[in-house]
Every structure is written in structure tokens, then in C-alpha cells.
Amino acid sequence: MQSVKTAVKKKAYKKRSLEAKDKKYVWHPFTQMKDWEKEKITIIRSGSGVWLEDMDGKRYLDGVSSLWCNVHGHRVKEIDAAVKKQLNAISHSTFLGLSNGPAILLAEALIRIAPAGLARVFYSDSGSEAVEIALKMAYQYWRQTGKPAKTKFVKLVNAYHGDTLGSVSVGGIDLFHEIYRPLLFETFSAPSPYRYRWPGGSEADRVRDEALSGLEKVLARHHQEIAALVLEPLMQGAAGMIDQPSGYISRARELTRKYNVLLIADEVATGFGRTGSLFASRQENAAPDLMAVAKGLSGGYLPLAATLATEKIYSAFLGEYQEFKTFFHGHTFTANPLACSAALASLKLFGKNRVLEKLELKISLAQRRLADFYNIPIVGDIRQAGFMIGIELVKDAKTKEPFPWREKIGLRVTRRAKKKGVILRPLGPVIVLMPPLTISHEELNFLLDVTYESIREEAEDQ
Ligand SMILES: *Cc1c(COP(=O)(O)O)cnc(C)c1O
Numbered sequence: 282m283q284s285v286k287t288a289v290k291k292k293a294y295k296k297r298s299l300e301a302k303d304k305k306y307v308w309h310p311f312t313q314m315k316d317w318e319k320e321k322i323t324i325i326r327s328g329s330g331v332w333l334e335d336m337d338g339k340r341y342l343d344g345v346s347s348l349w350c351n352v353h354g355h356r357v358k359e360i361d362a363a364v365k366k367q368l369n370a371i372s373h374s375t376f377l378g379l380s381n382g383p384a385i386l387l388a389e390a391l392i393r394i395a396p397a398g399l400a401r402v403f404y405s406d407s408g409s410e411a412v413e414i415a416l417k418m419a420y421q422y423w424r425q426t427g428k429p430a431k432t433k434f435v436k437l438v439n440a441y442h443g444d445t446l447g448s449v450s451v452g453g454i455d456l457f458h459e460i461y462r463p464l465l466f467e468t469f470s471a472p473s474p475y476r477y478r479w480p481g482g483s484e485a486d487r488v489r490d491e492a493l494s495g496l497e498k499v500l501a502r503h504h505q506e507i508a509a510l511v512l513e514p515l516m517q518g519a520a521g522m523i524d525q526p527s528g529y530i531s532r533a534r535e536l537t538r539k540y541n542v543l544l545i546a547d548e549v550a551t552g553f554g555r556t557g558s559l560f561a562s563r564q565e566n567a568a569p570d571l572m573a574v575a576k577g578l579s580g581g582y583l584p585l586a587a588t589l590a591t592e593k594i595y596s597a598f599l600g601e602y603q604e605f606k607t608f609f610h611g612h613t614f615t616a617n618p619l620a621c622s623a624a625l626a627s628l629k630l631f632g633k634n635r636v637l638e639k640l641e642l643k644i645s646l647a648q649r650r651l652a653d654f655y656n657i658p659i660v661g662d663i664r665q666a667g668f669m670i671g672i673e674l675v676k677d678a679k680t681k682e683p684f685p686w687r688e689k690i691g692l693r694v695t696r697r698a699k700k701k702g703v704i705l706r707p708l709g710p711v712i713v714l715m716p717p718l719t720i721s722h723e724e725l726n727f728l729l730d731v732t733y734e735s736i737r738e739e740a741e742d743q
């Protein structure tokens with residue numbers, strides 16, 4: 282142990298020594314560090330628009346929006362200015378017992394744009410927390426409205442709602458989470474409408490109806506003990522970009538009404554324009570009772586999340602102090618003013634730059650060009666909801682035989698893409714494309730060219 286004075290040295294960032302120190306001191310998320318320590322690593326020093334720049338000055342297109350959160354690109358003039366302005370006022374003060382301007386105005390703006398009925402904003406710092414908070418609110422809501430038996434949750438197979446234990450409990454990705462099973466609470470599972478691998482054929486209406494009847498079976502049988510259904514509307518992201526057939530969310534919403542179960546929409550990935558509309562729930566007018574947002578909320582600038590609730594849920598927490606109806610939850614950095622300022626500036630840009638209007642042409646450009654990807658023999662299925670795109674690679678497109686896990690097919694493709702100047706991060710065998718919404722047509726074509734070439738070269742090596 283050293284004194285803090287000698288521990289933090291004044292030094293310019295030098296690439297060689299930084300790389301050695303990363304491998305010596307850091308533990309990276311979702312990373313096998315044994316591989317990491319052997320590899321040449323990339324250290325990002327700056328960014329601008331959709332581009333990232335590493336310590337050697339090499340530029341890469343940010344093809345997954347810095348893990349699905351960046352909206353308007355990096356170093357956006359208006360967001361930078363908003364954060365700097367707030368920095369000159371104050372960086373942080375608590376939201377427990379105090380309030381702050383940016384958080385108040387952001388709450389107002391969120392309620393104005395949110396699906397109908399959502400009326401209150403509860404802040405936190407990450408998507409996982411926003412989901413945990415929704416779970417706790419749903420559970421406590423029923424306890425305080427005379428139905429204390431409603432304590433369980435329904436999730437979809439393959440769901441992903443974050444990495445904290447509550448969110449993992451309502452997640453269904455065994456590969457990530459199997460080891461933690463003994464620590465989790467029990468849930469009910471309903472089928473995920475995964476068309477490509479649906480037994481007996483992939484026709485959209487049939488898959489939708491069969492998946493919904495699976496959901497209804499669970500609700501009919503157990504609704505008296507079910508607090509809420511949790512789902513990612515329109516697209517299950519981390520599951521490998523599994524899109525839901527049209528009509529699925531609105532009918533799932535009807536089922537939750539029929540069986541008196543709350544609907545929690547996890548819009549952490551789909552929110553803020555990702556699927557082409559501001560929120561995915563809006564596309565089928567399926568307004569939830571609780572909605573979790575994070576990733577794109579601050580434009581991808583700073584950690585910020587929120588759980589939105591209806592007035593009906595909020596009112597169930599009102600009571601005399603000694604009744605203990607309070608929602609006992611909060612984090613140190615809840616409603617951080619810097620992050621809320623970034624979020625307000627990001628929301629303003631949607632209107633000012635007509636982000637969603639301009640996105641439409643880019644979505645159809647991507648759709649047109651992705652159709653050609655089926656010419657590559659290892660491309661099995663391509664799924665798209667706006668700017669959430671997944672390309673599932675298979676060993677044999679006819680039989681849909683998957684690649685063995687140890688072949689790391691996704692990583693092999695993304696390594697090729699990186700050499701050609703594009704950063705991607707796969708989900709197993711699924712290549713994910715999620716560029717910032719403000720990408721230009723030229724940059725989008727470059728992203729698609731590089732992705733196509735990287736998959737084609739990998740197919741040739743088979
Ligand atoms: C990323 C994600 C989360 C978790 O958000 P974090 O900020 O990483 O904790 C939850 N739900 C969905 C749908 C996500 O994509």
C-alpha cells in the first residue's frame with residue numbers, strides 16, 4: 282500500500298504502459314481475462330460523430346453505439362455544452378431529501394413523451410437497476426392494494442434484463458446466468474416468439490398465436506400469484522435480436538389486463554428511437570404499467586436510468602408515515618444533475634435535428650442491403666427492428682445447424698471487421714449492428730460493406 286499522493290502519478294497517457302497496466306490492474310466485464318491478457322488490446326482515447334479513435338490514431342466506426350447507448354454520436358456540441366454548463370453549477374447533490382432542476386425538467390419531458398398513462402419518474406443509474414426497481418414496485422403495489430399473494434413474475438424465454446440478481450431472476454439466458462441459479466427467485470416462463478427456430482415452421486401469425494397461447498396458459502393457471510409480466514417490447518436484444526411478430530405486444534398487453542397482472546416494459550435497449558419510434562411500446566399502442574429506460578436516455582453520455590410508473594401504481598405508495606408504504610429504495614447518485622442535463626440536451630436534439638424522420642430512410646436502406654446478405658452461405662436469419670439488427674450465422678443454412686460454440690464464429694467475424702475499421706460486438710453467433718441514429722448514409726454503407734465482407738471472408742474459410 283502507498284499513500285494516495287504517490288499512487289496517482291501525473292503522467293501523459295502512453296499507450297505501451299497503459300496496455301501493460303490494464304492487464305495488470307483491470308478486470309473487464311463479460312470478458313475471459315485469460316484471453317484478454319494474451320491479446321493486443323485497443324484503448325480508445327477520443328471520439329467524434331460515429332467514430333472512435335484509439336491510442337495509435339486508428340479510427341473505427343462505432344457499429345454498436347458503444348454498447349447500444351449512443352444516440353447522436355460522440356462529442357455532440359449541444360450535449361457537451363449542457364454538461365459543461367451544469368458542471369459550472371454543481372456536479373452532484375443528493376436526491377434523497379433534496380431535488381435539482383435538470384432532474385425535475387427531465388421528468389416532465391419524459392412523461393410528455395412516454396406511452397400513455399405513465400405519470401411518475403423514479404431515477405437510478407443503470408438498466409439493471411431500473412428493472413429491479415420496477416420489480417420491487419410491482420411486488421409492493423399488490424401488497425398495498427390488498428392482493429399480497431401476487432408476488433411472482435412471468436418472463437419470456439431468452440429474456441435479458443440486466444446483471445444484478447433481481448434482473449437476472451427475470452432473465453432467461455442460461456449461458457450467462459446458469460451459475461447464479463441458486464441465488465435467484467423463482468419465476469414462470471412463457472415462450473419467446475423466436476420464428477427462425479420455432480418448431481414446425483416460422484410463419485409470423487402462427488408463431489405469434491402459439492407463443493401467446495403459451496403465455497395465456499401460464500397467466501390463466503397462476504394469475505392469482507403473479508405480480509407482473511416483464512418483457513422487452515418488439516425486440517429481445519441480448520437474446521440475439523429476436524423480433525416479435527406484429528401484434529404480439531398489443532395482445533400480450535390485453536392478456537395482462539384480462540388476468541389482472543401488471544406489464545413491465547423493459548425499454549432499456551429499445552427506447553429513444555432505436556426501433557424507429559421513440560419507444561417500442563408506442564408502435565402497437567401497448568402502454569405498460571411500468572417502463573424501464575436507460576442506455577439511450579442520456580444520449581449514451583453518462584450513466585442514467587429511470588423507471589416510469591402510472592399514477593395508479595404511484596398512489597398505492599401514498600399513506601401516513603407510520604404505515605410504511607414508502608418505496609424504500611435509492612442510490613447515492615440517483616438523478617445526477619450532469620447526467621440529467623445530458624439527457625435533456627439529447628431529447629432536445631430529437632426535435633431540432635429531426636432524428637426520427639431522417640432515420641426512416643436509413644432503416645429502409647439497411648433493410649434493402651441486408652437482403653443481399655442471404656447470398657452468403659453461412660447467413661441463416663436476418664432480423665431487424667429499426668436500428669436494431671441481428672444477423673444469425675449458421676454452419677448449414679438449410680438445416681439451420683448452429684456453429685459449435687468453441688468456434689467463436691461471431692468473434693471471428695467481428696475481428697475481421699475491426700481490422701477494416703468497424704467496431705462490432707457479437708451475441709454468440711449473431712452479428713449485431715446498432716449504429717448511432719445520426720449515422721450518415723455514406724457511413725451506414727461503409728458499416729454494411731465491412732460487415733458483408735467480414736462475413737463473406739469467414740464463409741470462404743469454412
Ligand atoms: C442493457 C440492458 C439492460 C441492462 O442495462 P445496464 O445499464 O447494462 O444495467 C437491461 N435490459 C435490457 C433490455 C438491456 O438491453
